[in-house]
Amino acid sequence: DAGVTQSPTHLIKTRGQHVTLRCSPISGHKSVSWYQQVLGQGPQFIFQYYEKEERGRGNFPDRFSARQFPNYSSELNVNALLLGDSALYLCASSKQGGSYNSPLHFGNGTRLTVT
Amino acid sequence: AQSVTQPDIHITVSEGASLELRCNYSYGATPYLFWYVQSPGQGLQLLLKYFSGDTLVQGIKGFEAEFKRSQSSFNLRKPSVHWSDAAEYFCAVAPSGNNNDMRFGAGTRLTVKP
Numbered sequence: 001d002a003g004v005t006q007s008p009t010h011l012i013k014t015r016g017q018h019v020t021l022r023c024s025p026i027s028g029h030k031s032v033s034w035y036q037q038v039l040g041q042g043p044q045f046i047f048q049y050y051e052k053e054e055r056g057r058g059n060f061p062d063r064f065s066a067r068q069f070p071n072y073s074s075e076l077n078v079n080a081l082l083l084g085d086s087a088l089y090l091c092a093s094s095k096q097g098g099s100y101n102s103p104l105h106f107g108n109g110t111r112l113t114v115t
Numbered sequence: 116a117q118s119v120t121q122p123d124i125h126i127t128v129s130e131g132a133s134l135e136l137r138c139n140y141s142y143g144a145t146p147y148l149f150w151y152v153q154s155p156g157q158g159l160q161l162l163l164k165y166f167s168g169d170t171l172v173q174g175i176k177g178f179e180a181e182f183k184r185s186q187s188s189f190n191l192r193k194p195s196v197h198w199s200d201a202a203e204y205f206c207a208v209a210p211s212g213n214n215n216d217m218r219f220g221a222g223t224r225l226t227v228k229p
Binding site for chain 1: 119161215218
């Protein structure tokens with residue numbers, strides 16, 4: 001079975017630009033979460049979507065947005081990029097919205113560099 | 116302030132030696148607790164989790180963790196480390212009970228000496 005897939009794997013953008021990151025969950029998983037991992041730190045929660053609705057939002061500015069499509073894939077959008085947005089962006093999927101018995105499965109991430 | 120603390124940024128152990136990685140949390144109630152491992156260039160893999168019940172939990176790859184409520188700790192252990200265990204280890208909590216919204220520690224990088 002395919003795991004969580006993210007695209008692209010690497011991306012270089014310039015300050016002020018916009019970026020879209022994509023995630024395909026494991027087949028049968030209806031929940032997708034996004035995390036930002038800055039170099040040398042642990043991942044930080046950005047968003048969770050379940051059944052195409054936003055179920056959780058971390059402490060990130062409005063420049064960050066996301067959506068989930070009918071096939072449960074998801075996009076993370078970041079507008080007006082700043083140097084500090086450079087990070088590894090991780091997508092994770094789970095079968096259910098927040099159950100302890102529905103563990104998260106992480107993708108390998110998209111490495112975003114903002115210059 | 117609510118936080119997850121991993122006091123050791125980097126640990127080096129010899130192959131075959133025992134390992135303990137520390138994790139402390141500060142949340143009001145006992146949250147869901149997790150340990151993840153991240154190899155270079157890869158995503159995170161769940162090693163084990165704790166919600167309630169037996170305070171000693173077994174995970175994959177021979178890892179175990181012990182929850183100590185009095186110390187607000189959830190330390191990860193392995194009796195004998197293998198070279199393939201070299202990676203970054205993250206402790207995480209789900210304070211709201213939603214394991215999609217997790218708070219991670221800063222991580223401990225494990226180096227294994229031959």
